[in-house]
Amino acid sequence: MTSDPPGEAVTRLSVAGIEGARLEVRLLWEHAQAMEASALVARDRGRAVGLFEKLVQRRLAHEPLAYIVGRKEFWSLDFAVGPGVLIPRPDTETLIEELCKAFPDRQARLSILDLGTGSGCLLIAALKEFPNAHCVGVDASGAALAWAARNVAAHQLEDRATLIESGWLEEASPGFDVVLCNPPYIVSADIDGLPPDVRLFEPLSALDGGWDGLDVYRALAPRISRLLAPQGRAFLEIGAGQGGAVCDILEIEHLKVAAIAPDLAGIPRCIVLNRDNQDG
Numbered sequence: 001m002t003s004d005p006p007g008e009a010v011t012r013l014s015v016a017g018i019e020g021a022r023l024e025v026r027l028l029w030e031h032a033q034a035m036e037a038s039a040l041v042a043r044d045r046g047r048a049v050g051l052f053e054k055l056v057q058r059r060l061a062h063e064p065l066a067y068i069v070g071r072k073e074f075w076s077l078d079f080a081v082g083p084g085v086l087i088p089r090p091d092t093e094t095l096i097e098e099l100c101k102a103f104p105d106r107q108a109r110l111s112i113l114d115l116g117t118g119s120g121c122l123l124i125a126a127l128k129e130f131p132n133a134h135c136v137g138v139d140a141s142g143a144a145l146a147w148a149a150r151n152v153a154a155h156q157l158e159d160r161a162t163l164i165e166s167g168w169l170e171e172a173s174p175g176f177d178v179v180l181c182n183p184p185y186i187v188s189a190d191i192d193g194l195p196p197d198v199r200l201f202e203p204l205s206a207l208d209g210g211w212d213g214l215d216v217y218r219a220l221a222p223r224i225s226r227l228l229a230p231q232g233r234a235f236l237e238i239g240a241g242q243g244g245a246v247c248d249i250l251e252i253e254h255l256k257v258a259a260i261a262p263d264l265a266g267i268p269r270c271i272v273l274n275r276d277n278q279d280g
Contacts, residue, residue, distance in 0.1 A: 005029075005049050005052055005053065006025050006026070006029045006052075009021075009025045009028070009029075009052070009056045010022050010025045012056065012060060013025060013056070013059060013060065016060050016062075018059065018060075018062075024059065024065050025056075027065065027069060028052060028055045028056060028059065028065070028068065028069070029052055031055060031068070031069045032048050032049075032051040032052035032055055033048050033052075035048075035051050036048040036051055055068055062195075062196040062197045062200060062201070063197070063201055064087055064197045064198075064201055064202070066081050066087045067081065067082050067083060067087075067201060070082055072087050072088050072119075073088075074088035074090075074092070074093065074119075074121040074125065075093055075096055075121070075125035075128070077121075077124060077125060077128065077155070078154075079119050079120070079121050079124070079151050080119075080147060080150050080151055080154065081119050081147060082147065083143075083201070084141065084143030084144055084146075084147065084203060085118050085119050085141075085143065085144045085147040085148075085203065085206075086118045086119065086144070086182075086202055086203060086206040086207075087119075087202060088118075088119055088121040090263075090264065091237070091263040091264075091265075091267075091269050092121065092122065092182050092237055093125075093263075094237070094261055094262070094263045094264075094269045094270040095122060095180055095182065095235040095236075095237060095270050096122065096125045096126060096129065097261070097270075098235050098259070098261045098270050098272050099126060099129070099178060099180070099233075099235055100129055102233045102235075102272065103130070103177075103178070103233075106129060106130055106131070107130075107131070107132055108130060108132065108133070108177075109132045109133065109134075110126075110130050110132075110133040110134075110177045110178055111133070111134060111175065111176050111177045111178070111229075112126050112127075112130075112133055112134065112135040112136070112176065112177065112178040112179075112180065113135070113136050113138070113176040113178065113179045113180070113227060114126070114135055114136070114137045114138065114180045114181070115138050115168055115179065115180070115181040115183070115220065115223075116138070116139055116140075116168075116181055116182060116183055116184075116206070117137030117138060117139045117144070117145070117148050117163070118139060118144050118147070118148065118182070118206060119144070119147050119148055119151055120137055120147070120148035120149075120151045120152055120161075120163075121151075122180045122182065123135045123137045123148070123152070123161060123180070124151055124152065124155050124157060124161075126178070126180065127155075127157050127160055127161060128155070133160065133178075134160045134161070134162070135160065135161050135162070136161075136162045136163075136164060136176075137152075137161060137162070137163045137164070138163075138164045138165075138166050138167075138168070139163075139164075139165065139166075140165065140166065140167050140205070141165075141203065141205060141206075142165055143203075144203070144206070145163050145165055148163055149163055168216075168219055168220060168223050174226055174227050174228070174229070175227075175229045176227050176228060176229060176232055177229050177231075177232045177233070178232060178233060178234070178235070179224050179227060179228055179232070179233075179234035179235070180234075180235050181220060181234070181235070181236050181237070182236075182237040183209065183216035183217065183220065183236070183237070184205065184206050184207050184208050184209045184216055185209040185213045185214070185216065185217075185237070185238060185239040185242060186207050186208060186209050186213055186239065187209065187210075187211065187212060187213040188208050188209070188210055188211055188213075189211070190213075191204070191207060191208055194207070209239075212245075213239055213242060214242065214245055214246065214249060217236070217246050217249045217250070218249055220236070221249050221250050221252065221253040221255060222253050224250075224253070224255060224273065225253040225254055225255055225275065228255075228273075228274075228275050230275060231274075232274065232275070233258070233272060233273065233274050234255070234271075234272070234273040234274075235270055235271070235272055235273075236270065236271045236273065237269060237270055238260075238268065238269065238270070238271055240267050240268075243260050243268045243271065246271060247260075247271065250271070250273060254275065255273045255274070255275060256273065256274050256275065257271060257272070257273060258272045258273060258274050259271075259272040260272070
């Protein structure tokens with residue numbers, strides 16, 4: 001074993017094509033030390049080095065760093081993540097930014113629906129911003145909902161969050177002030193070209209949007225039209241270059257596009273919707 005395990009690991013991860021290897025190694029080393037400290041044994045650098053090597057091997061196999069350390073930050077909040085749930089991305093924070101712009105009164109008693117809640121990152125971020133809101137989170141995956149429930153409990157939001165295992169909540173009652181959704185929107189033929197960290201580990205159901213990437217938007221549009229309150233707003237994440245096609249799908253269902261907001265890279269990322277007045 002080298003006398004400088006982190007230094008050697010940086011080289012190994014870099015050779016494996018992992019970007020940001022130095023930062024990742026630091027996080028893996030800190031995680032190994034934390035694991036060793038929690039084992040209720042005398043601190044032993046040798047033990048930590050052994051744990052660290054196992055973590056590095058997992059990363060070299062392209063297991064996502066977030067799965068290895070068991071957590072991911074989103075909206076400056078900490079979320080537990082692991083196999084079976086999509087890892088929160090910074091791009092998705094655009095939905096929360098637009099939600100806050102659309103409803104400047106943070107004391108509003110909003111009724112929020114989060115479709116495909118996954119880890120619960122959107123649901124929890126929204127509830128943190130609006131302390132009088134209540135949110136229903138829906139996901140077809142029991143594994144994902146287990147992570148969402150864990151995160152709701154960790155953030156002590158059980159009294160304001162309801163989790164439901166279902167598809168796209170076809171039979172829900174209308175009247176939600178807010179609908180949030182980060183649907184799968186990757187073109188099926190592009191899945192094999194995704195980085196192995198994503199393709200081999202994250203749930204396919206949270207990635208694959210069908211032959212043109214738009215299957216879920218077609219399914220969502222009529223549901224959102226029914227579920228949204230007259231003065232409500234919906235916030236949908238979209239993939240790069242999908243804005244025009246998604247808007248066409250939504251407008252057929254009398255949903256009016258109020259804005260298309262870019263993410264930090266300037267890529268159109270969030271479609272903001274309200275109900276068209278023609279919708280009776």
